[in-house]
Amino acid sequence: MQAFGLDIAIVRTRAGAVYAVEGKCPHRGGPLADGLIGGTTLICPLHAWKFDLETGQALFGECGIKTYPVRVDDKGHVLLTIDKP
Amino acid sequence: MKDKKKLVVIGNGMAGARTVEEILARGGGDQFDITMFGDEPTGNYNRILLSNVLNGSYREDEIYLNPLSWYRENDVTLLAGVRATGLLRRARLVFDEHGEAVPYDKLIIATGSRPFIPQMEGTYLADGAMKPGVFVFRSLEDCRKIAAYARGKKSAAVIGGGLLGLEAARGLQNFGLEVSVVHIGGHLMPAQLDPAAGEILKKSMESLGLQVLLKKNTKSILGADHVLGLRFADETALDCDMVVISAGIRANWEIAAGSGLTVERGIVVDDHMRSADDYNIYSVGECAQHRGQMYGLVAPLWEQAKVLADHITGRNPNAAYHGSKVATKLKVMGVEVASLGVSEPQQPEDEVIQFSDPKRGTYKKLIIRNGRLVGGILLGDISKAAYLMQSFDRNTPLPDERLGLLFDLGDPPQQVTFDEMSAATQICNCNGVSKGAIVACVQSGKRNAKAVMDATRAGMGCGSCKAMVREIVEWACGGMVEEDPSVHYYVPGVPLAKPDLIRAIQQHNLRSVSAVFDLLAGGKEDAASKPGLASLLKTLWHAEYEDEKDARFINERVHANIQKDGTFSVVPQIPGGVTSPAQLRRIADVAQRYHVPLVKLTGGQRIDLLGVRKEDLPKVWEDLGMPSGYAYGKSYRTCKSCVGSDFCRFGLGDSIALALKVEAEFQGFDSPHKMKLATAGCPRNCSEAMVKDVGAVAVEGGRWEIYVGGAAGSAVRKGDILCSASGHDEVLKYMGRFIQYYRENAKYLERTHAFVERIGIDRIRDVVVEDSEGIAERLDAEVAKSKAAYKDPWKEAYTSAVAKEYSPLLPVLS
Numbered sequence: 001m002q003a004f005g006l007d008i009a010i011v012r013t014r015a016g017a018v019y020a021v022e023g024k025c026p027h028r029g030g031p032l033a034d035g036l037i038g039g040t041t042l043i044c045p046l047h048a049w050k051f052d053l054e055t056g057q058a059l060f061g062e063c064g065i066k067t068y069p070v071r072v073d074d075k076g077h078v079l080l081t082i083d084k085p
Numbered sequence: 086m087k088d089k090k091k092l093v094v095i096g097n098g099m100a101g102a103r104t105v106e107e108i109l110a111r112g113g114g115d116q117f118d119i120t121m122f123g124d125e126p127t128g129n130y131n132r133i134l135l136s137n138v139l140n141g142s143y144r145e146d147e148i149y150l151n152p153l154s155w156y157r158e159n160d161v162t163l164l165a166g167v168r169a170t171g172l173l174r175r176a177r178l179v180f181d182e183h184g185e186a187v188p189y190d191k192l193i194i195a196t197g198s199r200p201f202i203p204q205m206e207g208t209y210l211a212d213g214a215m216k217p218g219v220f221v222f223r224s225l226e227d228c229r230k231i232a233a234y235a236r237g238k239k240s241a242a243v244i245g246g247g248l249l250g251l252e253a254a255r256g257l258q259n260f261g262l263e264v265s266v267v268h269i270g271g272h273l274m275p276a277q278l279d280p281a282a283g284e285i286l287k288k289s290m291e292s293l294g295l296q297v298l299l300k301k302n303t304k305s306i307l308g309a310d311h312v313l314g315l316r317f318a319d320e321t322a323l324d325c326d327m328v329v330i331s332a333g334i335r336a337n338w339e340i341a342a343g344s345g346l347t348v349e350r351g352i353v354v355d356d357h358m359r360s361a362d363d364y365n366i367y368s369v370g371e372c373a374q375h376r377g378q379m380y381g382l383v384a385p386l387w388e389q390a391k392v393l394a395d396h397i398t399g400r401n402p403n404a405a406y407h408g409s410k411v412a413t414k415l416k417v418m419g420v421e422v423a424s425l426g427v428s429e430p431q432q433p434e435d436e437v438i439q440f441s442d443p444k445r446g447t448y449k450k451l452i453i454r455n456g457r458l459v460g461g462i463l464l465g466d467i468s469k470a471a472y473l474m475q476s477f478d479r480n481t482p483l484p485d486e487r488l489g490l491l492f493d494l495g496d497p498p499q500q501v502t503f504d505e506m507s508a509a510t511q512i513c514n515c516n517g518v519s520k521g522a523i524v525a526c527v528q529s530g531k532r533n534a535k536a537v538m539d540a541t542r543a544g545m546g547c548g549s550c551k552a553m554v555r556e557i558v559e560w561a562c563g564g565m566v567e568e569d570p571s572v573h574y575y576v577p578g579v580p581l582a583k584p585d586l587i588r589a590i591q592q593h594n595l596r597s598v599s600a601v602f603d604l605l606a607g608g609k610e611d612a613a614s615k616p617g618l619a620s621l622l623k624t625l626w627h628a629e630y631e632d633e634k635d636a637r638f639i640n641e642r643v644h645a646n647i648q649k650d651g652t653f654s655v656v657p658q659i660p661g662g663v664t665s666p667a668q669l670r671r672i673a674d675v676a677q678r679y680h681v682p683l684v685k686l687t688g689g690q691r692i693d694l695l696g697v698r699k700e701d702l703p704k705v706w707e708d709l710g711m712p713s714g715y716a717y718g719k720s721y722r723t724c725k726s727c728v729g730s731d732f733c734r735f736g737l738g739d740s741i742a743l744a745l746k747v748e749a750e751f752q753g754f755d756s757p758h759k760m761k762l763a764t765a766g767c768p769r770n771c772s773e774a775m776v777k778d779v780g781a782v783a784v785e786g787g788r789w790e791i792y793v794g795g796a797a798g799s800a801v802r803k804g805d806i807l808c809s810a811s812g813h814d815e816v817l818k819y820m821g822r823f824i825q826y827y828r829e830n831a832k833y834l835e836r837t838h839a840f841v842e843r844i845g846i847d848r849i850r851d852v853v854v855e856d857s858e859g860i861a862e863r864l865d866a867e868v869a870k871s872k873a874a875y876k877d878p879w880k881e882a883y884t885s886a887v888a889k890e891y892s893p894l895l896p897v898l899s
Contacts, residue, residue, distance in 0.1 A: 014599060014610060014635060031651040034639040034699075038578070038612025045639040045647050047516075048545060048613070060540045 008068065009033035010078060011042065011053065019053040020070040020080050026063040089118045092397075093179050093187055095169045095340065096195030097123025099132055100370025100386050102151050104193060107394035109159055116398060119161045120187055122179070125224060126166035128152045133383065136249070138228050139256030145225060172344040174363055191365050191397060194352060196337035198371040198381070199223065203244075203332050206305035218312030218327040222253045223334075231329060235260040238326035242266075242315055244303055246273040248417065250331035254295055255418045257329065265296040265323060267303060267315065269332075277413070277424035281441060282448045282464050289420050289446045289465070298323070336372040336379065351379050356405040358393040369393050376408050385409035412474045414467060420446065423470035425477045427452055427460035435459070438487050449491045456482045468493065503560045512553055515546020520557060527561040533569035534558045535577075547799040548834075576618060576833055578602070578611025583832060587625065596626050598636035616641065617833030620719055623755045624828045627867075628874035640717035643891060644878045645702055647717075648695065653702060655694040656716035657709050658752070661726040661744030661764075662690025668711065675708045687716070689723040689761060700891050706879035712752070713879045719834070721754040721824075722761050725773065729766035729783075736766035738783025743813050747781075750817050750868075751824060753875040757831040757840075760824065775803050778837040779823060781816050784809070789816045793823050793849070794841030802838045805846040808854045821868040822853045822861060829867075 007023030009032040021042070023032055030046030037043075040053045050059035056067040069081040092108070094101050105119060113119070123129075129151040137143040156163040164181070171180035178186045200221035202208060210216050220231050235241065235257060243254045246268030254264045266273075272283025273290070287297045302318040306328060314324040336351040346362050347353040351374030353361045358373065360366040369389045371381055380386060388409055395404035412425035429452070430437050436453040447465035451458060451473070458477045463470055469491060476483060483490060508521030518541045531537045534555040538544045544551040575583040579601060586605070595601050598618045602610050615636040623630045640646050645653035657672070672692055676684050682696035691714055697705055706713075715722055726744035730736035743764045754760070763774035765782045774780025776795040783789055788809050795804030807823060810816045826849065831840040841849060851857040853864075882891075 028649065029651075031647075034642075034647065034651070036612045036615060036638060037635060038610035038615060041612045043612045046649065047542075050612075060542065 006082065008080070008082075009035075009042075010070065010080070011037055013037055013040070013053070015039075017053075018070055018072055018078065020068040020078075021051070021053060021056060022066040025049055026058075026065060032065070090116060090190040091188055092117035092119045092191045092193070093189035094119065094121040094193045094195060095179065096193075096197055096370070096372075097121050097125065097129050097163065097165070098195065098197045098370065099129065099150070099383060100197060100390065101193065101195035102129035103387060104195060104369050104390040104393055105159075105161060106151075107390045108398055109161075111394050111398040111400045113394065113398045114160060117191070119159075120164065120189075121156070121161060122164050122167055122169040122181070122187075124166065124168040125226070127225065128155065128163075128165075130225060132223075135222070135225070135228055136252035136256050138225070139222075139231060139253065140259045145228075169340060172340050174344050174346075174366070177365065189365075192367070193393070193397075194341055194360075194366065194368040194372060195370045196340065196372045198334035198336045200330060201333040201335045202330055203303070205303050207308070208306055210310070216306060216308065216312060217310065218308065219306060220327065220329045222249065222329050222331050231257070231327075232260070234327055235262060238262060240264070240325045240327075242323055242325040242328045243331055244315075244328060245331035245333065246270070246297070246299070247276060247331065247333065248274055248415065250329075251290065251417045253329050253331050254290075258294065262326075263296070264294075265298055265325065266290070267298045267301045267317075267323070269300070269302050271300055273297065273299075274417070274422070277422060277428065278462055278464070279428045279450065281439075282428075282450065282462050285441070285443050285446055285448045285464060286417070286420065286422075288443065290418060293418055295418070334371065334381065336374075338372055341366075341368070341372075348374075349377075350374055356392075356407065357396040358389055358406055359396070367393050367397060375406060378408055380409060380411070382411060382413055384413075385411065410478055412477055414470055414474075420465060421463075421467045423461070423463040423467040423474070425458070425461045425474060428462055429460075431459075438491065440491050451487075451490060453483060453487075458483060503557060512557065513541075513543040513546060513550050515550075516542040518543035518554075523554060523557050524561045527558055532558075532562050532567040535569045535571060549799040575621065576611070576614035578609070578614030579606045579618070581605060583621075583830065586621070587829070590622070590625060596622065596629060597631035597633050598622065599633060600631075616719070617757075620755045620757065620833065624871070627870045641719075643699060643702060644706075644713055644882060645697070645699075645717055650696075652696045652698055654716065655697050655702070655705055655709075656687060656691050656714040657711035658714040658723075658748070659691045659711075660748035661724060661741050663726075663741060663745070664692075671709060671711075675705055678708065679705055689716070690725045691716070691723060702891050703879075703883040707883040709879075712877040715753065718755070719758055720756055720760070721751040722759050724748050724751075725761075725763040725777075727764075727766050727769075727771040729764075733766060735769060736783070737785055738766050738787070738789060739813075740764040740766035740772065740781075740783060743781060743789075743816060746813055746817060747820065750821065750872060753878075754824065754828070754871055756824070756828050757833050758836045760827075760837065762820075773797065776801070777804065779820050780804055781810075781820070787811060789813075791816060791819050791823075794838045794846070796836060796838035800836070800838055802842075804838075805841060807846070807850060818865065819854065822864045823849065825864040825867050825871075826853055 008020055009023040010020045012018045025032055025044040027049045028046055030044040032044055034045045035042050042051045042053050051065050057064045071079050073079055094105060128149055131148045131150050134143055134148040138145055168182045169179050170182045177189050180186050200223050208219055221227055240263040241257045242265045243250045244267050246266050250266060254266050257264045272280045273286050290297055303315050304318045305316045306312060307314040307316055312327050314322055316322045338348045338352050341352045342348040346360050351372050352368040354368050354373050354375050355361055358367050358369055370386050389406055392404045392406040395401040414423045438451040440449040450462045452460035457480055461473055506520055510520045512518055512520050522541050523537060523543055526537045526541050531540055537558050544554040571577040573582050574580055575586050589605055593604055598615055601618050616638040619636040634642055645655055647653055676694055679701050681694045685693045687693045724744040724747040726740040729740035730738060747762055760778040763772040763777040763780045765772045765774040767783055774782050775792050776797040780792040780795060781789045788811050790809045791807045792804030793807045796802040808819055810819055827837055827840055
């Protein structure tokens with residue numbers, strides 16, 4: 001999704017957890033929302049860079065991604081907290 | 086422009102004309118009015134090819150470099166058939182044979198050379214003309230005369246056993262003459278070869294029907310008014326009807342010497358190719374002597390022409406010629422020869438590496454000084470010539486392994502190479518990972534290849550460097566490499582090799598990826614393992630596979646190939662590359678309607694619409710109304726074909742019809758990696774079937790040869806012949822069995838070429854063709870089930886309306 005000019009990828013894992021992270025891969029700008037997820041690992045679809053959804057850290061290399069606090073309310077709305085850019 | 090200077094060039098041979106071309110290329114046409122003297126009445130031709138004109142393999146008009154029209158088009162005045170005979174430097178005038186004067190501001194002397202005619206009695210008649218039957222071999226005119234005289238004659242002698250003499254001899258043989266080569270020295274081609282090589286060449290020449298007489302000093306040419314034979318200094322004689330003299334060349338320096346320029350063996354020039362005495366006069370080519378050297382080959386001449394042109398036009402006033410290293414490759418009567426630098430050692434410390442196989446006509450010799458090549462001879466087998474010539478020319482140090490300089494021994498041991506390899510050498514060209522980065526990673530504690538690849542991304546692009554990365558890791562670990570058990574697993578996240586994994590899946594009836602993780606991996610998901618498992622489950626369960634979208638790679642999830650900007654490429658199915666006007670019109674309409682930025686023909690004979698936005702995909706597919714071409718999948722992709730027997734005059738089998746059947750049989754088949762197929766209507770292999778994962782090539786007699794394991798991507802490999810099949814149905818049967826065997830036994834992301842090499846074609850043939858394991862029937866049945874389970878994923882997508890799958894946006898509430 002896009003909000004306040006930011007690209008944000010919101011994902012739900014098979015275990016039911018919801019995460020919101022920066023939408024573009026820091027490597028070549030790949031769309032992370034189209035990536036593969038397993039456990040808390042997200043794999044970018046372009047060149048298979050791997051990130052941890054909890055911390056945003058890359059599993060190799062230095063460049064991580066931003067993570068956003070997120071929760072789902074009882075109506076099923078996804079509530080996302082973004083600092084004002 | 087009226088201030089143009091007058092440039093006069095004496096000589097219209099290869100050197101003169103090439104120099105003028107170089108001058109024109111530097112804008113010399115604006116600086117100079119150019120006049121050229123050429124004593125031959127034609128434009129400029131390639132003298133190197135004269136022997137081919139003599140032997141009939143070229144026509145005269147085929148060897149012209151600059152026809153007369155070229156001179157007109159470039160405003161060059163050519164005085165064709167006019168000989169320059171005098172030079173008056175003080176007045177800056179060149180005189181022709183009729184006494185006409187042509188003024189110059191700058192003069193280039195490119196008079197070349199003429200044949201050397203040794204002192205022999207009976208060469209000339211009393212009136213000074215050459216005796217009928219005596220010829221030299223230098224010009225087109227000489228060629229014509231030799232050819233005219235040779236008709237009806239029985240025998241000829243060539244005086245001179247150099248390159249040109251041997252070529253003349255070959256030309257004469259083509260007129261049906263008995264040809265003898267008479268050479269004064271002890272071995273043939275003394276300029277290029279040493280005695281041992283000369284002896285081997287002599288044997289090769291003799292086996293081609295040439296008589297070679299060595300150490301024969303011709304004293305006289307016999308015959309009163311025409312040639313009857315030769316008499317030698319040792320008082321022996323040879324009968325012959327004609328004689329061609331090819332005893333070397335002498336530079337044409339007379340016009341220079343006559344005007345007082347310094348001449349030794351040739352016209353002496355400085356590093357700018359300028360006369361040592363007169364800065365308005367240059368000389369180039371065979372008549373010029375530079376630092377004591379004369380050159381008779383074209384490569385040095387081209388270098389000289391460039392320097393001269395740079396200097397005379399002022400383009401580069403510092404342009405300097407430093408001499409050339411002489412290396413040449415040539416063919417003498419079909420025998421290949423390469424020669425570089427010196428042919429004998431010249432200093433006590435010079436190393437000589439030598440190989441001699443006289444029976445097969447092969448000889449190799451290298452002369453090495455201080456670890457660098459200074460000379461060499463290759464005769465009969467010149468496969469290493471390119472490498473050696475480059476080392477020679479660049480003066481690069483040679484590897485210590487001398488044997489490898491003479492022969493291709495396969496790859497040298499890598500250990501040696503890794504020690505020498507600089508840390509900056511890029512190993513993974515996709516991700517830009519150097520040897521140094523890999524070594525650093527090992528030193529940081531990653532002690533197996535997979536860990537290093539994960540950490541550095543080396544080998545994670547096209548994958549072609551994986552073997553080398555593995556070897557560097559082993560080398561850097563110095564024997565302390567840790568075994569990574571996951572290399573034996575089908576996918577890293579499930580600790581089972583493929584046969585065990587398949588058995589467990591079938592035993593426990595696991596039909597979805599999540600079920601496999603739950604039962605076989607302790608409930609621990611591994612993202613990177615998901616697509617491999619999805620592929621295998623689909624292959625095993627066909628229609629009963631329980632699809633989970635999160636298990637699929639994005640391409641398989643949205644049935645299109647993701648591009649660098651997150652858009653997708655859409656490739657509809659075009660079986661066999663056969664399309665129709667209506668289909669093309671529809672594709673064009675869709676491309677326009679959805680503003681597709683790039684429409685491109687693919688290597689698989691299809692049409693690719695690139696840059697389609699994800700949300701447009703279902704509409705694009707619906708409007709196309711064509712099934713998916715699976716250009717995104719680890720699956721059967723397509724089957725190329727040539728035009729086959731319907732139109733092609735060479736076609737032996739109907740390759741188009743077969744390609745259509747192949748597509749109908751295997752469309753949508755998931756597999757460990759992509760499979761690209763092709764059918765070819767004859768062994769000319771226009772559709773490249775021999776380098777496909779699976780290919781069929783028609784041969785005479787209504788049969789098809791089936792190739793498997795070919796590759797022409799990041800790896801290049803010609804496929805192995807699995808078997809030959811009779812008729813389309815049999816082709817489909819064996820293709821299907823191979824494909825199913827590959828689907829069941831290959832590791833995930835293992836292409837067929839790697840699979841075939843790992844298992845071995847003999848073993849595969851035993852199972853697939855001979856049915857040594859009794860599984861052929863089952864393989865056929867699995868193919869049939871997969872075929873029956875085929876559904877076009879595009880049609881499914883736009884008819885079942887799961888639109889949100891293709892939407893990039895969630896509705897934002899606040």
